[in-house]
Amino acid sequence: MNYSLLVHEPPEGFAARTDPELQKAYWEGTMRYLQALREAGIFRGGAGLQAPSSATTVRYRDDKLQVQDGPYADTKDQLGGFFIIEVPNLDVALEWAGRFPRRPGVVVEVRPNLPQD
Amino acid sequence: MPATGETIARIARESTRRLVAFLAARSGDLAASEDALADAFAVALETWPLEGLPARPEAWLLTVARRRLIDGHRHGEVREEAAPALRWLAENALAEAAESETFPDERLKLMFVCAHPAIDPAARTPLMLQAVLGLDAATIAEAFLVKPAAMGQRLSRAKAKIRDAAIPFEVPASMRLPERLDAVLQAIYAAYGLSRDEVAGADPGRRELSLAAFELAGLLHRLLPEEPEAAGLLALMMHCEARRPGRQDAEGNYLPLSEQDPSRWSREGIWQADRLLARAAEARRLGRFQLEAAIQSCHSRRAHGGETDWAAITTFYEALCRQTRAAGAWVARAAALAQWRGVEEGLRALDELPLPVVADYQAYWALRAHLLRQRDPEAAAEAYRQAMHLCRDAAMREFLHRRLAELP
Numbered sequence: 001m002n003y004s005l006l007v008h009e010p011p012e013g014f015a016a017r018t019d020p021e022l023q024k025a026y027w028e029g030t031m032r033y034l035q036a037l038r039e040a041g042i043f044r045g046g047a048g049l050q051a052p053s054s055a056t057t058v059r060y061r062d063d064k065l066q067v068q069d070g071p072y073a074d075t076k077d078q079l080g081g082f083f084i085i086e087v088p089n090l091d092v093a094l095e096w097a098g099r100f101p102r103r104p105g106v107v108v109e110v111r112p113n114l115p116q117d
Numbered sequence: 118m119p120a121t122g123e124t125i126a127r128i129a130r131e132s133t134r135r136l137v138a139f140l141a142a143r144s145g146d147l148a149a150s151e152d153a154l155a156d157a158f159a160v161a162l163e164t165w166p167l168e169g170l171p172a173r174p175e176a177w178l179l180t181v182a183r184r185r186l187i188d189g190h191r192h193g194e195v196r197e198e199a200a201p202a203l204r205w206l207a208e209n210a211l212a213e214a215a216e217s218e219t220f221p222d223e224r225l226k227l228m229f230v231c232a233h234p235a236i237d238p239a240a241r242t243p244l245m246l247q248a249v250l251g252l253d254a255a256t257i258a259e260a261f262l263v264k265p266a267a268m269g270q271r272l273s274r275a276k277a278k279i280r281d282a283a284i285p286f287e288v289p290a291s292m293r294l295p296e297r298l299d300a301v302l303q304a305i306y307a308a309y310g311l312s313r314d315e316v317a318g319a320d321p322g323r324r325e326l327s328l329a330a331f332e333l334a335g336l337l338h339r340l341l342p343e344e345p346e347a348a349g350l351l352a353l354m355m356h357c358e359a360r361r362p363g364r365q366d367a368e369g370n371y372l373p374l375s376e377q378d379p380s381r382w383s384r385e386g387i388w389q390a391d392r393l394l395a396r397a398a399e400a401r402r403l404g405r406f407q408l409e410a411a412i413q414s415c416h417s418r419r420a421h422g423g424e425t426d427w428a429a430i431t432t433f434y435e436a437l438c439r440q441t442r443a444a445g446a447w448v449a450r451a452a453a454l455a456q457w458r459g460v461e462e463g464l465r466a467l468d469e470l471p472l473p474v475v476a477d478y479q480a481y482w483a484l485r486a487h488l489l490r491q492r493d494p495e496a497a498a499e500a501y502r503q504a505m506h507l508c509r510d511a512a513m514r515e516f517l518h519r520r521l522a523e524l525p
Contacts, residue, residue: 090284110282
């Protein structure tokens with residue numbers, strides 16, 4: 001069964017990516033995690049996302065396509081990236097979510113994917 | 118053998134929950150398993166009276182239910198998220214089990230699923246009562262003071278989550294067992310807690326709930342005999358159940374523990390509870406339920422003509438406060454302290470509790486009222502009114518009302 005691990009980050013998390021003092025630890029942690037998923041043979045896809053300031057939303061309002069600057073949710077924490085893993089059940093997925101590098105304010109949401117066929 | 122409706126009803130009563138647990142553990146879909154089994158019983162009601170009772174009724178029912186589950190998949194009635202179910206059908210484990218003499222009891226796995234951290238905490242106890250014991254949603258709704266429709270929704274949401282998120286039907290690995298077991302114990306205790314000594318439990322709905330919780334605790338202990346906390350929970354309930362006959366006077370009025378006549382308690386029940394607790398303590402893994410049972414054991418000692426050892430009870434409550442940090446334990450400690458060291462000490466202990474934590478807690482106000490009776494009747498009356506306002510149990514409210522009327 002495939003699960004998405006959606007990594008939500010606070011503004012400090014996004015800031016750490018480019019902070020000369022913090023970025024090394026930030027990226028090494030994430031890469032080590034990705035490596036662990038690959039070595040376990042359960043990694044099925046995913047992506048790190050650029051900062052929410054780079055987001056654009058598209059929606060229909062009164063039948064008119066509306067394009068707008070900014071992310072969908074106007075919240076402090078934002079989606080920073082996601083992993084898709086294939087594991088037997090929720091407990092294993094939660095186990096892997098719990099192994100994501102610990103950073104202040106990071107929350108990993110575990111969602112089962114719909115089957116693909 | 119002729120198969121009457123009564124025979125079928127008996128089999129339904131004795132086997133339904135084990136059959137459901139067995140099907141659910143293999144299909145991963147609790148709701149569909151319940152539906153499939155209900156269908157199987159409907160077929161049994163039609164065919165058994167004509168064709169006679171099958172040699173192994175449970176195996177027969179499993180075979181029919183399994184076919185229903187497969188048909189459900191084929192017709193797309195069961196949504197495609199039920200991938201684990203399909204996996205199981207491929208493995209054919211059920212056919213194998215249907216052929217063997219007995220089928221394994223999977224109710225322990227079902228309990229762990231019901232109290233899984235991924236399940237809404239408010240749904241865990243109701244789900245366990247319904248899935249493991251078969252209590253109907255209306256009865257559960259009544260005990261939890263919610264509308265039946267709302268309870269039905271809460272239950273079906275939880276079942277959908279089990280299926281969609283593929284919560285595994287497993288007894289957690291030993292590393293995770295203590296915390297996961299604690300969730301199971303808490304869910305059972307929550308059902309029982311609605312009818313403990315502090316609450317009269319005179320409402321019939323509550324009584325049914327407490328018996329159901331008692332049954333769950335017994336089942337859990339039988340399935341996990343080596344877990345001292347499971348034994349502790351059962352011992353705690355056994356003490357309360359043993360004292361139940363003394364909990365009401367001849368008119369059915371609630372009597373607090375201190376006014377109960379110990380000769381009406383079941384000495385045999387108390388003896389069994391103590392024996393179970395002593396065995397649990399041998400494991401040397403003391404937890405909150407063994408502590409609670411030890412406290413109840415101190416109270417039950419009066420059955421043998423002994424005095425209540427309030428110093429010991431206070432000590433147990435202090436240990437409990439460190440373990441749970443729950444308001445109930447702090448209030449109970451204050452009550453024990455008042456018995457041991459006097460009203461002043463008890464009141465001081467109550468005053469030390471942060472009001473936001475205890476303001477909505479009935480037992481806090483009831484104790485406060487009790488301790489203030491002689492010293493400050495006016496303040497006591499106010500506390501009684503506060504307690505009655507928060508009280509959900511009719512007999513208990515009546516008791517508080519009587520106490521209020523008797524104030525000097």
